[in-house]
Amino acid sequence: MTDADFRAQVLDARLPVLVEFTAGWCPPCRQMGPVPAALAAEEGERLKVVRLDVDTNPETTHAYKVLSMPTFMVFRDGEPVRSMVGARSKLRLLQEPADVL
Template structure:
C-alpha cells in the first residue's frame, strides 16, 4: 500500500526504516506528477514488504523538499539506511523506477 509521508512521520517512516524507501515528491497541480501516480500505486503493491513506497506533497511539507534539494517535481528519492541512495528528477517509466528500486535492494 502506498504511504503518505509528511514532516511529522518522515523520520520514523523513511529515515529509520529497515527496508529501502521510495519517496515521490509531488504536488496536486503538477501534471507529470499525476502521470506518475498510477505507477507509484502499482509499485507500492508489487514491492510491499520489500520497499516502502509513498508520496510527499511538497506544498504541504516544504521543509523536507528543501532539506533534500527538490527543485522540480516529480522527484523520486530512494532512501536506504536513512541516507539518500538515488534521486531521479522528472517523470519516468515504470521500468526505470523498477531499475532504481532493484539497485537499492
C-alpha cells in the same frame, strides 16, 4: 506522509524507501498517477513507497533540495542513495535504482 512523520516513515524504515516528491499542480506528477501505488503493491516486501506533497511539506522538500517534480528519492538506512527527476514508467522506477535496492 508529512514532514512530521518523515523520520519514522523513511529514515527509520527497515526496508529501502522510494519517496515520490509531488505536487497537485504538477502535470507530470498527475501523469504518474497510480504508478507508485502499483509499485508499492508489487514490491512491498522489498521496497516501501511513499508520497510527499512538496507544497504542504516544505521542511523535508528543502532539506533534500528538491527543486523539480516529480522527484523520486531512494533512501536506505536513513540516507538518500539515489535521486531521479521526472516522470517514469514503473519499470524504470525499478531499474534505475536496482543497484541500491
